[in-house]
Amino acid sequence: MESAAARVTGSLRQRVLTGELKPGEPLSQSRVAAEYGVSRIPARDALQTLAAEGLVDLGAFTAVVRGTSIAELQELYELREAIEPLVTRIAVPNVGRAEVAMMTALLDEMVSHPSAIDWLGANARFHALIYTRADRTRMIELTTQLRRLTDRYLYLHVDIFGETGRLNLEHRRILEAVETGDPAEVAELTRLHIAASHDFLLRHLLREPAPRR
Amino acid sequence: MESAAARVTGSLRQRVLTGELKPGEPLSQSRVAAEYGVSRIPARDALQTLAAEGLVDLGAFTAVVRGTSIAELQELYELREAIEPLVTRIAVPNVGRAEVAMMTALLDEMVSHPSAIDWLGANARFHALIYTRADRTRMIELTTQLRRLTDRYLYLHVDIFGETGRLNLEHRRILEAVETGDPAEVAELTRLHIAASHDFLLRHLLREPAPRR
DNA sequence: ATATGGTAACCTGTATACAGATAGAGCCAT
DNA sequence: ATGGCTCTATCTGTATACAGGTTACCATAT
Incomplete structure (x- = not known):
């Protein structure tokens, strides 16, 4: 079985990679959670994972899709x-x-x-x-x-x-x-x-x- | 200010590095949380961070201090x-x-x-x-x-x-x-x-x- | 027109609660 | 005695709730 967090992580990863989610776009735990119909905890897990992979920045206030340079x-x-x-x-x-x-x-x-x-x-x-x-x-x-x-x-x-x-x-x-x-x-x-x-x-x-x- | 998760992460990292926590030792979220007087969520965050750093293995059942080879x-x-x-x-x-x-x-x-x-x-x-x-x-x-x-x-x-x-x-x-x-x-x-x-x-x-x- | 202060909306970190999964102990049958 | 099964302890994943902190905006004063 696949955990909710893994599902969200995978989907967000794809969306960031393909550019559907654009650099600079804010990804708040709450909105991600609502969008995938899960609670904030798995959303939070997903964002942390993606941050470790270098696809999002975990700012103090809210996570944002990482830019390119x-x-x-x-x-x-x-x-x-x-x-x-x-x-x-x-x-x-x-x-x-x-x-x-x-x-x-x-x-x-x-x-x-x-x-x-x-x-x-x-x-x-x-x-x-x-x-x-x-x-x-x-x-x-x-x-x-x-x-x-x-x-x-x-x-x-x-x-x-x-x-x-x-x-x-x-x-x-x-x-x-x-x-x-x-x-x-x-x-x-x-x-x-x-x-x-x-x-x-x-x-x-x-x-x-x-x-x- | 330093978050509870960051504090736990830092302390656990030291203890794993110096060998106070030995390879194979199980680190359950609950016990870590109890030991540091925090709830399970920051303990969980800390273990995830350490797993990303390669210091612990996040098994299906419980996290364990990573072995050496x-x-x-x-x-x-x-x-x-x-x-x-x-x-x-x-x-x-x-x-x-x-x-x-x-x-x-x-x-x-x-x-x-x-x-x-x-x-x-x-x-x-x-x-x-x-x-x-x-x-x-x-x-x-x-x-x-x-x-x-x-x-x-x-x-x-x-x-x-x-x-x-x-x-x-x-x-x-x-x-x-x-x-x-x-x-x-x-x-x-x-x-x-x-x-x-x-x-x-x-x-x-x-x-x-x-x-x- | 610009600076300033207050407030509301939003967001995160953390605590607590509950359900399902897992490992190991003990019991039963062979 | 041994292999398999069940039961219980424990653990994780997730939901929900609450307490700050941050941002942004708007009204007000200069």
Whole structure:
């Protein structure tokens, strides 16, 4: 069974990620509680969880949907570029046929032009299939969290579909290197893959009017 | 003013870190609440916070003080070795005389043989003085958290004082490189500093009977 | 027009109360 | 004696209630 708090957390997370709840929007415990038909306690739990994930700010007065900034984006990508290649290097020797098969399927799924949310989901699962085999619980948790936060920038500021071609190609290269079984090569491709997304986002953000609040 | 939840969180954190609360010890909301003379809600908040920090496990039935393992230690140090040199490289160009002066004072403090808890505190502040100047909120937060978790292993399993000589020397080298203003050099010295602590802990842990639960 | 003070609406932190879930002790059958 | 079952202690999740604190607005004074 799923607790009310978990349900609210999951729903709010989606709504913040997709931009339905906009940066700066206040999320009071009472209103969240009323909206989901629960009491304030699970609403409060959900907001605390999301705050720990970095999706909302827990101000003194009321919680607000966290804003975005180029400085934060920079920081998030610096972390991803440091950690994901590390996990990759550790994981690749343990990646077997089962994972390769599933990654191939996910690659097809991404090529078949799904919605943005589905594409990003498949993308996350693609990389997760490698990372899981590193057997590093905390690293994987951290990676998931960082990826969620950067994906938010994609949702909010960018139309992905100009780039899926390049991204699909990079994924194919990564998959090939996985099959070859060269950890350092996969790690380096992963780093480049992340750096490319960073550049891509940066180009779009610098073109936008002003960082939304 | 400090909320009841914050007070409980801080106190429990100390008690878990120093080993007064041992790995595996159950922490029920009710007992924590009773012990601190508060209601269950702030106790619950405190346990959630500590769970997010990785100091307790939030099982289905009751929260328990998180255990230690060589695998987790490995993972924590891998992360620290990846992130702290990165923050260092970014921060060093912004470190000024004020920081160097304070770091010198902290170094003296550490040389003067304080208690383990004070030594570790000064040590944390020493490195934090560099990191702060990187202006990377999330990285610093993450670094703080990782350091706390590894410090716990020092408290639980090791008597530091065999090693303070080496550690003080490494700190002095780091400080010198900071004064010279060579980011790459400070970053590398930091990485080695962390790796040395990892090795040190590992040697002691492998000598112990069994990983405590 | 601008500054000031008071008030109402809203929000959080915390306490208390209740229902459902879980673990462990003891009992029963084999 | 042992395996399984039931019962009770305890625990968590959630609802509701209350006591401050904060914000914003409006009326009033300058």
